[in-house]
Amino acid sequence: MIPPLFALMASLSVISTGFAQDAPAVTTALLKDSPVLLEDDGSRVAILGYHVFHPTQKASQMRIPTAKFREQMKVIKDSNIPVISMTQFLSWRRGEIELPPQSFLITMDDGWKSVYTEAFPIMKEFQFPFTIFLYKNYVGSNRGGRAMSLAMVNEMVESDLCTIGSHSVSHPFPSDVKKAAKLGPEAYDQFLRTEIGESKKFLDETFKINLTTYAYPGGYHTDEMFPLADEYGYDHLFTVKPGKVRRDSPGRTLPRYIVLGNHDGAFNASLIFRNGARVAAAPVALPHPAQPGSGEIVASRLPTIKIDLSAVEDLDPDSVVMRVAGFDKVPVQMNPQTKVFQWTVIRPLRQPMCEVTTQWRLKSKEKYEPVMRWSFRVDHEAAYQAQ
């Protein structure tokens, strides 16, 4: 659970600071065991955090209507920005794989039964991976009939879509943590060791895993938690402060967009990536045939782009100029028989959307004809494979 105040702060900071501020560059080593300090590679990951889902009850900060959640997943699907798994996220952070410039990671906190009954079917429908952050005292407790059973968690994990992370033992609220801190360094250390260490031990043993991720309850963290996180083998710890994750973002305080059921601010902010276009443009009707066509989705990141100008009478073939996003003016080749002009992309396309413009002149005219402009999309399955 997140305390309402924290949820509110999360949403307010979205409103007051504008959108999706990227975390500042970091120059010190982040992870004790990190073999190399990885540099920013330009990729950005938006991490979403959810809690409770419900088919009929009114939305609240913690509870999102199932239909609304499905709509949000559809928006992500239609954006052509991939949803990555926690495994891919961690591999990218370790420098083992590359990610496309933009991706989403979806997380769900606490272990509510509605994750299984409401969200899981939608994640299966879209084939979106997700991570659940569980706290020991809730999962399997059937508390109030609203907690997930161990069997439900196991079924989700076996689907290969679901990864488990830790969310403490007792889910202490910030006020509980502060109270424990006042008991003195030793008692506080013991308190934190239990919450951070015991939760990992329990989840690892129960689900036969070796997890390395932790979501701070309520996003609340103190400096005393960091060495313990290292000691117990956590390398990635998540807050509730909105922002995009970079490869060099500090691993102990990773930003997340907590999506509120009754306020769209955080979700909308998560969709805006400063490092590029956020969604593909609508297909347009083209005056001349082109390949890939407007709005077409291609599997290759090295497609051949063609435009058929055989219908242009009096075309000056030497005047044809093609520009491709990321490459500017490209050396287009003409087939003299067919009047098809083409160019093959020479470096893998990194953006999910690629814009092409073409211009030409008629022999009888000085001025160029109106520019022909269209965009095609790169299939995200192909796009997020390591190069």
Ligand SMILES: [Zn+2]
């Ligand atoms: Zn929680």
